[in-house]
Amino acid sequence: AKRDGRGCSRLYGDSLGRSAWRRRSVEVQLSRALEEREFELHYQAIVGGLTGALAGFEVLLRWSPPNGATMRPDEFIPIAEDMGIMPVLGGWILETACREASTWPRPLTVSVNVSPTQLREANFVEQVRAVLGATGLDAHRLELEITETAMIEDRARTLATLQRLREMGVLIALDDFGTGYSSLSFLQDFPLTRIKIDRSFVSALETSRKAAAIVRDVAGLARNLGLSVTAEGVETQAQLKRLVEEGCSEIQGYFIGRPEPREIMAARLGRAPRG
Numbered sequence: 001a002k003r004d005g006r007g008c009s010r011l012y013g014d015s016l017g018r019s020a021w022r023r024r025s026v027e028v029q030l031s032r033a034l035e036e037r038e039f040e041l042h043y044q045a046i047v048g049g050l051t052g053a054l055a056g057f058e059v060l061l062r063w064s065p066p067n068g069a070t071m072r073p074d075e076f077i078p079i080a081e082d083m084g085i086m087p088v089l090g091g092w093i094l095e096t097a098c099r100e101a102s103t104w105p106r107p108l109t110v111s112v113n114v115s116p117t118q119l120r121e122a123n124f125v126e127q128v129r130a131v132l133g134a135t136g137l138d139a140h141r142l143e144l145e146i147t148e149t150a151m152i153e154d155r156a157r158t159l160a161t162l163q164r165l166r167e168m169g170v171l172i173a174l175d176d177f178g179t180g181y182s183s184l185s186f187l188q189d190f191p192l193t194r195i196k197i198d199r200s201f202v203s204a205l206e207t208s209r210k211a212a213a214i215v216r217d218v219a220g221l222a223r224n225l226g227l228s229v230t231a232e233g234v235e236t237q238a239q240l241k242r243l244v245e246e247g248c249s250e251i252q253g254y255f256i257g258r259p260e261p262r263e264i265m266a267a268r269l270g271r272a273p274r275g
């Protein structure tokens with residue numbers, strides 16, 4: 001039998017259909033990807049709005065399947081989430097990121113995205129504690145980025161989890177603020193330390209008076225609540241200037257730097273790449 005992609009697609013084409021077959025193929029590849037070491041972490045700089053000084057890095061997952069086709073995390077993470085492998089994959093991400101950050105100069109923080117199922121793992125708090133213990137990273141140098149979806153799905157339990165993490169000193173950022181199910185009650189009820197204003201508002205800043213008004217009000221609200229505010233997806237000098245004026249305390253985006261492999265991130269920090 002033919003063993004190339006087309007052969008397979010003919011074989012399964014009838015019962016599953018094209019997109020379902022593609023999904024199944026991604027699932028099979030994903031299930032092996034972790035042990036085959038096909039994942040890599042990239043690091044995107046976050047800087048202080050007023051000073052431009054490096055504040056830390058957000059960790060972003062990259063996957064290079066052996067077939068050469070790279071796939072965006074937006075595409076494969078939801079599949080990994082459905083397959084139930086995000087807790088394991090997320091555990092690897094957390095540990096790798098914290099180990100890396102433990103070698104950085106002291107005030108720098110590492111921001112790690114946490115998927116909804118990972119956050120709902122019964123022992124998530126203990127996992128974080130164990131990783132901090134094993135890597136020696138100070139809890140207040142770890143920021144977990146949570147989405148509104150995660151907060152909605154099991155509100156009471158998520159709240160308890162986040163409170164325990166905060167008690168440990170871990171920072172909690174609300175990611176993609178303004179998209180999805182944004183609710184001011186999240187800001188009231190959840191023990192957040194930061195809001196990340198979604199790129200969609202940042203890119204509309206110069207053309208939409210409404211977007212500008214929203215950014216200003218969200219930044220003001222965050223400030224009054226004692227939260228830090230990162231603007232995401234900042235691509236131009238003009239956006240940066242405007243966002244700082246509107247009160248964003250941190251800036252992240254291609255204008256500052258793209259997500260980069262660890263060797264390049266390490267070079268930015270003025271250190272020799274490891275191994």
Ligand code: C2E
Pocket residue numbers: 044059060061072073074077090093113114115145175176199232233234235252253254255259
């Ligand atoms: P996110 O957490 O909102 O990450 C920001 C995304 O915006 C990243 O896309 C980043 O590369 C991109 N970005 C940053 N600056 C700019 C900019 O100036 N312009 C534009 N156009 N894009 C910019 P990426 O790396 O493709 O990740 C997409 C999403 O996948 C993330 O959105 C996050 O939801 C998810 N993701 C990525 N890595 C992880 C991970 O390690 N764990 C989990 N659970 N989710 C992850």
Ligand code: CA
Pocket residue numbers: 058113145175
């Ligand atoms: Ca994020």
Ligand code: CA
Pocket residue numbers: 175176196198232
């Ligand atoms: Ca985001």
Ligand code: CA
Pocket residue numbers: 176
């Ligand atoms: Ca996003």
